[in-house]
Amino acid sequence: MSGSLWLKRPTTDTPMPMIPRPRRETAPGAPGAGPGPGPGHDTRIPDALADDPLDELAERIGALAAVAVHPDEIAAILESDGMTDDHIRLTYGRADSFELAEDLYARVERRHPAPQAPPGGAWPAGLAGCLLRGLVFALPGLAYVLAAPLLAGEQGRFGLPGGTxxxxxGAVTGWVWNQALAHRAYTWLGLGDRPAAARALLLGAPAGALAGTAVAxxxxxxxxxxxALFAAGQSVYLAAATVLLVLGRERALLCALMxxxxxxxxxxxxxxxxLRAALLLTALTASVAFAGLVLRPGARRGAAGRGGxxxxxxxxxxxxxLGSGLLVLHAGVGDTLVGGAGAVIALTLSMGPAEWLxxxxxxxxxxRLRTLxxxxxxxxxxxxxxxxxxxGYLGVLVALTLAVTLAWPGAPWSTLPRxxxxxxxxxxxxxxxxxxxFGAVLSAAAVCLLAAAAQTLEPAAGPVAAGGAAAVLAVLTCVLLVRPTAHRL
Structure with missing residues (x-):
């Protein structure tokens, strides 16, 4: 899992419309005024017939209102410009910003710009990159195959193989730390400060490796x-892989894992x-070396930039x-360390197509936002x-699961319920x-943590917990992401 979906906000600011001022009235006797009225008449005469202020406002913000797909978008523009409900009632005769926005939405013709055609081959290139990431997510699973005889021992605790x-x-500690670290580094990249992102990784990655080793x-x-020693190497690898993936060095990581x-x-x-130990150490050493090379910009003095x-x-x-990692671990629990890794391999391989989707x-x-x-x-x-x-993602996951089942016939997780x-x-x-x-990470984290806790406390409730979590997330997704404002950058 990666944070590659960060999208930058537009670099150009659209000037907000000026609030129209009421027209000035001319007193009788002033230069340019006509003859005064007779007795009993109003002594104030407007110098000209004022236009409807709503027409002027519609003209001022027409470019913004024309691309809105809902009146609430126009209401947000009005409120951001400082228009209060009192001003709207006095100037435009509407109760509040929402009523004014509805009138503007009805008055301004929709003029959505034509969508820009993607560059030639953009989706195939993006798919190739995402598949590459899925591959480097899954290749470390082969390390467990190499290390299985080295880790073999007596029956472990909680009904798991020895050493599990x-x-x-160590793995869960690394996932939690490195997900948070990746978010911070991606935030620096979103601000356009790559040296500061490298600096954050330079300080955070070794700390995460030490934390994972200590917990293991x-x-x-x-x-x-x-x-425990293998878990320490695993923690070091997770730190190095986070550095390479965040900084876009997937090919270097692939070479290191070969x-x-x-x-x-x-x-x-x-x-x-x-030979097994030599292959493991070679891959680990290469990963750390490549990570060290790409972190050189972060070692420069002052690379941290602003407060951040x-x-x-x-x-x-x-x-x-933490929550998603625990769910993946529950999916991969089997009778043996290698056998239980089959489901994990299918899930991790599917993360590449998942990212592309x-x-x-x-x-x-x-x-759709531009055309509807x-x-x-x-x-x-x-x-x-x-x-x-x-x-589409579930179809890919089924295909990968069947492929891994053919490689591990009779695996304990290959039954229909699993x-x-x-x-x-x-x-x-x-x-x-x-x-x-889309920024709703706290809700997603809460649902995943609750489902993982339910599976941990009662393993037999795994399908119920996963199904409940899937239903809750589906409802949240439909509620949040069908709103046009959720897709504005």
């Missing part, structure tokens, strides 16, 4: 030292322990990483796009990522 607890503890060592029981392809023969033949975004703003993203949903929604004239049409179009994108649970978890992840991309 420190591995999971603390969770290790006697006899689980090899697993030694893990040596795990493929391990599915059929027994490899020497020395508040650190508390990154906390919900860490909580979302998230981009596709955003692009289609923005196109009413809020009802927009809601209908966005709902259809949402159903198609979610359905497949249904896997699809429900996939729905939760995709909708959660979609809400996160």
């Amino acid at each position: 607890v420190p591995l999971l503890a 060592l603390a969770a290790a029981a006697p006899g689980e030292t090899p697993a 030694p893990l392809a040596g795990a493929v023969p391990a599915f059929r033949w027994d490899l020497p322990d020395l 975004p508040p650190r508390a703003a990154s906390l919900p993203y860490g909580l979302f990483g 998230l981009h596709r949903f955003r692009g289609e929604s923005l196109t 004239a009413t809020a009802r049409e927009f809601r209908r179009a966005v709902t259809g796009t949402l159903v198609l994108c979610l359905g 497949l249904v649970t896997l699809l429900l978890i996939g729905t939760v992840l995709w909708l959660g990522l979609l809400l996160q991309a």
Whole structure:
């Protein structure tokens, strides 16, 4: 999972309309005034017949009102310009900004600009990049295949294989820390300050590696030292991978992970322990080296730039990483460490197409925003796009699950009930990522954490918890994202 859906706000500011002033009246006897009226008449005579102030306002903000798909958008423009309800009642004779916005919406003709055609090959190139990210998300799973004989030991705790607890503890700690760190770095990138983003990663990535290592060592029981050491290397890798993914170095990360392809023969033949350890250490060393190279701009003095975004703003993203990570772990629990990794591999591989479909949903929604004239049409179009994108993602997840099932015939998670649970978890992840991309990360994190807590307390309730979470996120998505204002940049 990544935060690549950050979209910058427009760099040009649209000038807001000036509030029209009432026309001045001319007193009798003043230069240019006509003869005074007779007795009993009003002594004030307007110098000219004033135009309707609403016409003048419609002319001033016509360019903005013409592209609005709902009166609420015009009301937001009026309020941002400082128009109070008292001013609107005195000047325009309407009760408030919403009534004035409805009149303007009805008076101004819709003039949506034609959507710009995407550059040639934009979607295929975007798809290739997202598939690459999905591949580098899944390749680290081969490290568990290589390390399985090295970690083999006595039966572990909680009915899990030996060494699983420190591995999971270190992994979850890394997910939480690195999700929050990635958000902070992406925020710096959104501000156009790449050296400051590198500086944030330079300070945060080693701290995350130390935190994951400390938690894994603390969770290790006697006899689980090899697993704790592997978890320490896993924490270091997660920190390096976060740096490379945030800074757009997916190809470098792919090159660093290539030694893990040596795990493929391990599915059929027994490899020497020395070779297994060498492949793991080579991939880890290459990942750290590449991360160090791309962090050089952050090492310069003064690279931190301004004060930066508040650190508390990154906390919900860490909580979302915790909840989604726990759900993925529950999906991958099997009778063996390797067997249980099959579902995780299917989910992680699907994150590449999922990311592309998230981009596709955003692009289609923005196109509809420019071409449709009413809020009802927009809601209908966005709902259809949402159903198609979610359905496409679940179709990809089913195909990947079947492919991995062929590689692991008879895996404990390949039964129909577990497949249904896997699809429900996939729905939760995709909708959660979609809400996160539109700023509703706290709601997505809360739902994922509740579902993960329910599965942890009662593993048999996994399908119910995942189904409930998917239903809640679907309702939240339909409520939030069918509004035109949610798609304004």
